[in-house]
Amino acid sequence: MKGAVGTGLSVLAWALTRTLVLLWVLKVLVVRGPDVTSDVAVIYQGWYEVLRTGTYPVDDVTWQYPPAAALAILSPALLPFLDYVSAFFVLALVCDAAVLGLLLYAGRRPGKSMKGAWVWVAGVPLLGPTAYARYDLMVTAVAVAALFAAARRPRLAGALAGFGALLKVWPVLVLAGMRKGRSWIAAGVTAAGLLLVFAAAMPGALAFLGFQRDRGTEVESLGALVFHVARHVGWEGQVLLNYGSVEFLGPYVPQVSATALGLSVVAFAWLAAWRLRARRFTAGTTADAAFTAVLLFTITSRVISPQYMIWLVGLAAVCLAFRSSRMAVPGCLVLAATGLTFLGFPVWFDLVVAxxxxxxxxxxxxxxxxxxxxxxxxxxxxxxxxxxxxxxARRRGRRPLPAQPARDKEPVEP
Structure with missing residues (x-):
């Protein structure tokens, strides 16, 4: 009975908060700052028209996504009775509900908790209309499904991770804590197979690689703080729309961007060292590792776009769905950061840019x-x-040596 009440309350809270998000993206309620839905109405819909012709938008430098992203951009065609923008928001709502369903189902099983569902219920609206105005929520749903499948269906988990990587790269990081090689093999086979299919079916499948290489330091990234302060002491650079985002351009920007890439290498080296030395795994370790990996990827990125927070909220929710997870406090910090992200974009974005x-x-x-x-x-x-x-030794699975007499203190020769 208690579980049913908790489920009902979470569903009610989800319905109320998602109504608010829909009112935002449909512009019934107006949020201060730039129109965040223009990405869907202008950019995504423009890509949709190009993709329908059988090619990727290779002449548009803002196309910076792996080839399977075309499926997300084309997905509103599944609802031909709606216009493109409305259909996209409806599909975002469906993916949102799917994540909640997975969290609610998991939360009522032994060793699990309903806290994960509540993190998701609270976290998405904290980001404001951006949550539904990007396709990242769809990608997050795939990553969440992969993590929940990891324990019982490792091949499915790997396949979902591989598919997610071709949607937006970062879901490959959910493999970080998966112990079974079948997951990694399934991910590699799925990604390679889909990549071949997309490359054969449509020209320009790999064009995104060159566009990503040329990105600069986006104004909301960690490295950008250097230039925000430097502008007040005579730095002569500029803030311009570049490769689809607002970036700093000018002296020392390449060095800061290179530093960010170097920190990403260090972060992944740490992950590799952890993976080699980790020995104690609990039910929640796979989710904890994925959450940690994506956090490291986010803070060392040259671009910390607002929608990145949806990834972290989704992974934090999965972590807290496991009672054995150690990520409760980091998850709460992510929720607080998500609320501040909404304030930074779109509400005070003009102040950030200035x-x-x-x-x-x-x-x-x-x-x-x-x-x-x-x-x-x-x-x-x-x-x-x-x-x-x-x-x-007994905690590492070894049998302890028998107690020795007090006089026998000499080391044992091998």
Whole structure:
């Protein structure tokens, strides 16, 4: 009975908050700042028209996504009785509901918790209309499904991760904590097979690689804080729309961008070291590892777009669906950062672009929360899975030596 009441309350809260999100994206309620739905109404719909001709939009540098992203852009065709924009928002709502359904189903099973569902219910509206005005919610649904499938159906989990990687790259990181090689093999086979299909079916499937290479430092990234402050002490660079986002251009920008790439390499090296040394795995370790990996990817990226927060909210929700997860505090920090992201975009985006003190403060607080969450997640993942060098032998699965007489203190020769 208690579980049914909790489920009912979460569904009610979801319905109320999603009604608010729909009112935002349908412009019944207007949010201060730029129109976040223009990506769907202008950019996505423009790509849709090109994709329908059987080719990728290779002449548009804002097309920076792997080939399976075409499926998300074309998906409104599934609802031909609606216009493109309305159909896209309806499909976002369906994916949102699917994630909630997975979290509710998992939350009522042994060893699980309803906290994950509540994180999802609260986290999506904290991002404001951006949550439904990008296709990242669809990608997040695939990643969430992969994590829940990992324990019982590793091949399916791997296939979903591989498919997600061809939607928007980052879902490949959910493999970080998957122990069974079948998951990795399934991911590789799925990604390679789909890549061949897309490349054979439509020209320009790999054009996104060149466009991503040329990205600069976006105004909301961690590295951008350097230039926000530098503008007040005579830095001569500019803020321009570049490759589909608002970026800093000018002196020292390439160096900051290179530093971000270097930090990404360091982050992935740490993940590799963790994976090699991890020995203690619980039911929630796979989700904890995925959440940590994506946090590291996010804070070291040259671009921290607002929609990235949907990834983190979804993975935090999966973590908290497991009672054994160690990510409760980092997950709460992500929720707080998501609310600040809404304030930074779209509400105060003009202040962020102008490097106004209020804009800098919101951006610094958001990015600071993400950095703290990432470092805390790394520490908790490491300490919960990697045995300490001085850890007693019995905790590492070894039988302890029998007690020795007090006079027998000499080391044993091998």
């Amino acid at each position: 490097s106004d003190a209020r804009g800098i403060a919101v951006l610094a607080a958001r990015n600071g929360l993400l950095v703290v969450a990432a470092l805390m997640a790394c520490r908790r993942l490491w300490t919960s899975t990697v045995p300490r060098p001085a850890e007693p």
